[in-house]
Amino acid sequence: MRPRNDRQGAPGDDPGGRGAAGGGCPSAGPRTPGPRRPDVDDEREDRQDRMRAVDVIAEEVRDAEPREIPERLCEVAVELLPVVGASVALHSDGMPVRVSASSEQAAFLAEIQATLGDGPCLHAARTGAPVLACDLTSGEDAGRWPVFAQQATAAGVRAVYALPLGNDSVCVGTLDLYRDTPGELTARELRTALLVAGVMTVALMALPRGEENGSRGADSWLSGLAADQDEVYQAVGMIMAQLGVGSEEALARLRAHAFARNRTALDVAREVVAHRTRFERD
Helix, strand or coil: CCCCCCCCCCCCHHHHHCEEEECCCCCCCCCCCCCCCCCHHHHHHHHHHHHHHHHHHHHHHHCCCCCHHHHHHHHHHHHCCCCCCCEEEECCCCCEEEEEEHHHHHHHHHHHHHHHCCCCCHHHHHCCCCCEEEECHHHHHHHHHHHHHHHHHHHHCCCEEEEEEEECCEEEEEEEEEEEECCCCCCCHHHHHHHHHHHHHHHHHHCCCCCCCCCHHHHCCCCCHHHHHHHHHHHHHHHHHHCCCCHHHHHHHHHHHHHHCCCCHHHHHHHCCCCCCCCCCC
8 A cells, every 4th residue: 555645745754755644743854965875774674674564463363363353453553663552443434433442542542533523544534645643742733633632642642643544546444553652653664554554454355244155243244333333324314303404514413412521423323323312403
C-alpha cells in the first residue's frame, strides 16, 4: 500500500519522498543539495528491519484462528514500534466500527473518534493517506482536532498515527497507533508500520464470511461488528423520524448526545433502538 500525500510539507524523515498527512511533526530541515550515493549500510539495516518484522508477525499469528489475527497484529504493532497501543477499525459511510484493540486505552480512543466523528483515523479513511498527528498537546495537531486532542491527552495519549487499510483506490479501514509521548515516526518505523498495515489489510479480507460455505456463528465474518453497525443505522433512522431531519443531522445528534453524556455512539444507539432514549424536537 503506497501512502498518498494530501497536504504540503512532509516529515523530513519521510521515506521515498512521499508525504504523510498530519500536523505538528517536526521537519528534519532542508537536505543538502547534490547527488547522494546509496548507503549500503542503510539498505542492509532496512532489510534487517523488514526481516525482523516479518519474523515477529509470522510468530505472533502462527496457529491463530482467522478472527484472532487482527488483535494479534495490533499487539505486533506495539511490539515493533514506539507506541503504547493499537486499534483497527473498518469504515463505512463515515462511521468507523472497531474490529480489535491491543488494550482498553486503545479501544477507548477508537470509540471516542467514532463518537466524535472526527480525529486522525477518520481523516485517514477519507483521504486514503497516512495521518501522523505527532503532538496532540499543542500546535497544529491540537488545533486540528481540539476535542479529540483533549480527550486523547486526558487518556494519556500524546500522538496518533493513523494508517489506511486497502489500496490506492479503496480504503476499507484504518490501523491506528497511539503513543504516550509526542514525537514522529522515523522513516524506518513508518515503513514497519506500513508493513503491519498491509498484513492487516490482507488478514481482514481473508477472514471467513458468514455466507460462504454455510459457516455460521463465531466463524462468520465480523458478524458482531455488522450487528453493531446495523444498530447505529437503525437508531439513525429512528432519530430521523423523531426529529424530522436527514440522516447526516440524525447521526450528528446521536454523536452529540453521546459525547455530552460521556457515552459512546454505539451505547446511545442501543438505547434508542430499545426505546429507552427518545429524541425530541427543539
